[in-house]
Amino acid sequence: MKRVKRSLSCAVRAAALLWLVTHFTLTVAYVMPINPIKIRHMRLLDMTIGTYFQQNWSLFAPNPLSNDQALIARCLSAEEGAAAGEGRLPVNGWHDLSTPFWARFQQNRFSAYDRLVRPQSNAIREYMAGGPELEEWYEGCKKGYPEACKRVEDGVARSRQWSGEMLKKIGSGFCLETDRAATHVALGLRETPAVPWSKRHSDEAPETKVYNLGIYPLDRAVATTGLHIGGAK
């Protein structure tokens, strides 16, 4: 009995070491930039680390975020919704849903403002380009890896679907708080690039761009934060 126990203990020790070596070999392969080995074992890496130990350590790399991407929303009445469907969006009455959260987060770091704005900021990034997870695959695609291009294509389609759904809910929540008569919400992205280093001392404001993120019927079931009432402008 003692001998069996001892053998079992040895087997568990060996298995633990084997796991350690295998796990971190796969982890390093998974987190490294696109390379021929990673491409070759992509399926295995996705099935192991990608599923059970998902990780992304780009952390402001290769280049950090260099623009403010604010979600803007316009609650639409039934008539405005119908007009918007024909391509006539109102010019006035748009609200910035991101900047007030950033401003409050700057005033109080010990708060949830960062977490509350994260879903919308990440959903915008996902909607526009598939999110940071796809960045390295974009690079790989540019370098001529067809597998990387396929992954980007699939990733953008997938993330646009769920991020569009999330943005619709965020916009609906805002309209339910501020304009209960609204039937639709129009969403947009206002992108303000960082002032380039060379112009850091000039007063010249950077040129902002606005992108249309779609018009959605209001989801009346969605919960609200309670923070937009009288807040967002």
Place this chain on the structure above:
Amino acid sequence: MKTLRNALGWLADEPRQLTGVRILQVAIGLMLLFRVFTEIPFASYLWGPRSIANGSTVALFGLVPGALLDTAFATDAGVRLVLGLMGAAALALVLGLRTRLATGVAWLTFMMLNLRLPSLGDGGDNIVQLVLVYMLFLIPAGQARARGSLAVWLHNVAVIAIGAQLVVLYLTSGFLKTHGSVWQNGTALYMIGQVEWFSLPALRGMFKDPYVVTLATYSSMMFQVWFPVAIFSRMKLPWILMGICFHLGIATFMGLITFSTVMIGMELFLITDGEYGRMRQRAAELRGRLARFLFPQVEAEPRMLLFIDGFCPKCRAVGRALGKMDRRGALRVSSFRHGDEYAAHGITAEALERRMHVVDLTTGEVRAGFAAARALASLILYLYPLRPLLAALDLAGLGERLYDALASRRLIVPDPALCGASCNADFDAPAVAEAVREG
């Protein structure tokens, strides 16, 4: 072969990083508590049945267990229960109670919330969800295991896994940064400072300075790239200190409080129990010194005897000031004009007329002039701040000259009580009269 034997011995002998493990548990516990307390008012909006979330736990846990776990998100009460469990587990981790169970509950609830709304997380959440898995194999806090047991082996494998995960994080992040154009041209922190989400307007101007931004950008990148090498070298502790400062900066400037808390915990985890032991010893010594400084105890016998010129009013004032500063009673001041105690220490009156002398009563060593001043600065705690200045003067060869210049210009007012026929100090009568008026 010997290296392999040492490595296996390291794994089998005794549980490693016990202090580091506790610090990591506390850091993760605090991070989770912070999240629970700040996010629970918005639980319905973030994870509830009517929330903005659309994720599921099925991808990780499988169809049946995943569907079962997802039922927690079918009601707002269920979401609050998950958050409450996570809070309880986090508190247990902070307090060191049932840490293995607490780790398991923390991991399960944390994963459920992350999978429900993946876009809520940051890098800190990512490392926590991985590290909590490895932490399941650590020996629970406060429990002992026999040397060489299987539990010790698994504990040490988990310790390596946690360390390796941190190395992978820094290596990848640093490696990717070296490929970024703004990291290469030294303006990355300026760019981050321009983004509202991750900046503090009050500190934004700081990164407009070319020296600050370049040094800060390159040092952030170099810290990460060299981390895997530094922690296996003599630079380990300075590197960890640098990492702590780096993450305190991230918490302040970028507001990533939870990420920084976890990363600081991960860095402190790397310090071995031996290193913590030495740090505790040093801290105890410093505490002792501080206590002696703040609450000095009067010594039974003075340790030093200072001979001053009792005919010199300024010298007497200095003697009185030193006596007041010497709260431990380690110094005795004596006038060589009023006694011949000095002779017992082999000092002559002529030497004392030129320079003050101190005698170390424990060793009998005699120092004169500037060396005596340095000895006094080492004895009296209030004079400690002067020590670097005195050392610099000594090094420059100015100490003795400065002392002699002051000592030779001192005013001497003989004590009439002692001044018999032999008292023939050559002095300036009007100046003496004034000095007497001053007392």
